[in-house]
Amino acid sequence: MSKRSVSFDPGAPHLALRFVLAGLAFAAATATGTPAAAQEATSIQGFATARLARIAPVMRAEIEKGTMPGAVTLIARNGKLVHVEAHGFLDSAKTRPMPRDAVFRGFSMTKPVVAVAALALIEQGRLNLRDPLAQYFPEFKEMKVFIEVQDERGRTTRVAVPAKRPILIWDLFRHTAGFTYAGSAPFPELTAAYERADVESRDTDVSNEEFVNRLAAIPLAYEPGTRWEYSVATDVLGLVVEKVVGKRLDLHLAETIFGPIGMKETSFQLRPEQAGRLADAYDADPLKVELWKASRPEQDPAKRYVHGGAGMLTTAEDYFRFAQMVLNGGELDGVRILSRKSVGFMLSNHIQGLIGSPLPTTGPGYGFGLGWGVRLAEGGGYAPGSPGDAMWAGAGGTSFTVDRQEGIVGVIMTAGPSTRQHTRFLFKDLLYGALTE
Structure with a gap:
């Protein structure tokens, strides 16, 4: 198994307790005047716990000023979860606390998954x-x-x-x-x-x-x-993909990606047991009506063409598993989806010399690979990163990044269509701002 294969612990209450204790320790150190260097000496996989503790207050402030009702944030390094936290609320009225396993409309975060499925067919000589x-x-x-x-x-x-x-x-x-x-x-x-x-x-x-x-x-x-x-x-x-495999896209993805790597909450139709965990945007968000109408999460995917560009429902921890598989070079927990060379090819820039760029989604400094935005250099972007890091985002307010150089996966899930650019770059600033080793 790759040294960056995920070690995914479903017994995450222990992880949550560590975050609480780390936060208490940080507060105590601050109150007693402990030097900042000592406060940051405690780290998880190179992330200073005191700096990770900044994420929750920033998210809370954004929720209070109306950026989004709530969020789930996740950071992993070398396959180890170092931060997973739910913030705020599921609903526009702010009456239902956001759970860590909240389900989000993935919108365009569906695209990299479909790209992986199509690339797997190329590996098989079928495309x-x-x-x-x-x-x-x-x-x-x-x-x-x-x-x-x-x-x-x-x-x-x-x-x-x-x-x-x-x-x-x-x-x-x-x-x-x-x-x-x-x-x-x-x-x-x-x-x-x-x-x-x-x-x-x-x-x-x-x-x-x-x-x-x-x-x-x-x-x-x-x-x-x-x-x-x-x-x-x-x-x-x-x-x-449907034409090549002779099967509906959502069913093919469930059989070849979602099931094999343990994305148990991900599908193209909201299941009854997930209904109470579906994150909603503010009613006042000017983009909500049109986007939510197009999404139709409860509808049977067979009623219309399966939207490979926008139809997926997922959770932060499920998407982490997909992103970690890619970071590992195409493998997760002993299950190989792509070869290492195919992943490298997918995450290289394929639009050299062409007009246009993915700037509205990625910010400046990115090219585009096979379904993913790909960072071209250290600088020139809106947020820190590494040359070759890959990302994409959804119109509903979700975003993720895969930094192979640093071994990092970052995921932010919100239901905030109109504020999605703000939240995706804010989260990347917080993520890289916590990395000290």
Whole structure:
């Protein structure tokens, strides 16, 4: 087993007690005037316990000022949990305390999981990055792309012309297929087309066939392979996985990833016993209504196409297990999901020389691998990190980071769509601010 394989202790009350004792010790040391150096001498896996104790007060302050109703924060190093804590409340009214096993709408934190599943098929020789998408869905064989032209009066208009090259499976992984999202489309014609076709199945239950037909009928935003544009590409990749394995995506993920590595709370449909632990956003959050309508966690996934880009429900400790598997080089507790080289390939930058970047999600200083944002250098970012660290985030307020250089996994789960950028970078500051060795 890798030296960074997770040692996951379900008897975590002992861990919680250690945090309480550490906090009491910190308070006592402060009260007696013990030097700061002595206060920070106690550490867990190189994290100063006194600095980890900063996280709860900061989260409490954010909750009190209305950033989000609550949160669950988790930090691990070398496979050892050093911090897991629930903060605040599950609900908008702040009447139900947040449990550590709260269930969150993962939204785009689904994407790295689907990327791993697709990469596993490549390892098996059942899929290839160079495969044209039309090999699996002929509807995408003759795509058109919008280009700008000037009419005889010098006015700029857009027309659709045949794309210069086909969409490849590689493009689906790295968001270079030319697809987009309605909410972030680069020009109004695309926004209108995506909304009119309900491509993202926000208002109606769109089937696999309807999704493919509607999306293929809309011209691409850009020539395939020329620009990074965040999009429904991972939803399409999920349908490719379904086509290859002959099984619905959520069922395939449960059999090949969730079950084997012990992600017992993760699925694409909220189970009855989880209903009382589903985290909610503030009713006043301006993004809540539309996002929650699109999520539909209680609905049977079979009613519409399974959203490989946004449909997963998970917990902090479940997602930690997935992230730790990747940090370990594709293995967790003796179960290998990917090879070490495949993980390295996945977490390398695949958009060199292209226009566009994942800056709105990752902040500056990141490229993009096969489904993950990847840090390019030590500096140039909004928060500390390491070259090659990988992360992604969900529109509902969740985020995670995998720092292979430091052996760190960090996860923050909130239900705060409008404040998600603030909380993800705040947490990274707290995480790295506690690392002293």
